Amino acid sequence: MxxxxxxxxxxxxxxxxxxxxxxxxxxxxxxxxxxxxxxxxxLRPTLHRQQLVDGMSVVSAVSYEKVARRAILAFKEQGRTDVARPLAASFATAIASAVAGRVELVSIPASRDGFRRRGYDPVRFLLRRAHLPRPSPVLSASHERAHQKTLGRHERELNLAGSLAVTGQLAGRRFLLVDDVVTTGATLAEAARAVRDGGGEVIGAATLAFTPRYFGDS
Known part of the structure; x- marks a missing residue:
């Protein structure tokens, strides 16, 4: 009642x-x-688990299609921050499912063009709205990347190779990678590579959504 x-x-x-x-x-x-x-x-989460080619486990909250795709695009590309709360709630569910023990969150650095256009970093915005810890600032862009949208899996891997670097010593620290949408997994794989090269341990990744074009139900 x-x-x-x-x-x-x-x-x-x-x-x-x-x-x-x-x-x-x-x-x-x-x-x-x-x-x-x-x-x-x-937008209620239906958790989807997958493994990338490097063996890293990724947990996603929703499939990037239909309502979820339109809502995420509105949030990221049209300034519709009024839809952030339900997106953040689903994102938080995926993160909670992926966390194991004491870990730090780490997000992919937003591109300069993207931040300038939006005025905010979508992933950090969702984390704040979900009342989750700020991601540790351990990654930085070592060079500018081409836009990914029109690139295939192999082209994305080549575009991202070596594009991220760590800022400081990560030995003895455990990390969970977080991102809004996993498409081919190339971005998460590059982030994991950089963290591991810096001495950190990557326990996995969590995303708000996954692209069913590359990852079917599992």
């Missing part, structure tokens, strides 16, 4: 807010919601 009352109160509050600041659902385009209830439910 209490949950029904809370849901009704939340719906009424959202209706009132929509009158003042009308928005459309980032998942389906319906009026008056950042994410409608149906699209919000589509």
């Amino acid at each position: 209490a949950s029904l009352l809370l849901g009704a109160m939340l719906g009424a509050a959202l209706d009132a807010w929509a009158v003042l600041l009308p928005v459309s659902c980032a998942g389906c385009g319906a009026d008056d919601r950042a994410l409608c209830l149906i699209c919000r439910s589509a």
Whole structure:
């Protein structure tokens, strides 16, 4: 009964807010919601586990398609930070599932162009919204990378090879890599390579979403 009352109160509050600041659902385009209830439910995590070619385990919360893809693109490319909370909740579930013992989070450094265009780092934004620790600043870009979107698996690997370096000594420290979307795994593999070369231990990775084009259900 209490949950029904809370849901009704939340719906009424959202209706009132929509009158003042009308928005459309980032998942389906319906009026008056950042994410409608149906699209919000589509973002609930269904954990997907996979292994990259280097043997590293990756846990992802959702498949990067349909509602999830539209919501993530809205967050990353259209400044729709109003959808960050449900995305962050799913991301946090994947991270919690991947954590084993005492670890530090480490994210991929955002490109200069991406940060300038958005005004924020999507992964760090989601971590803050999920009330998770800040990622340790142990990685830096050693050179600029070409845009990845049009590149295939092998081309991504070549583009990323040697693109990341560590900042400091990592011996005796354990890390979980975190990223928003894993496509081919090339970015995570390069990050793992850099951390290991710096003396750190990589226990695995967690992402908000995975691309089913390269990774089917498992």
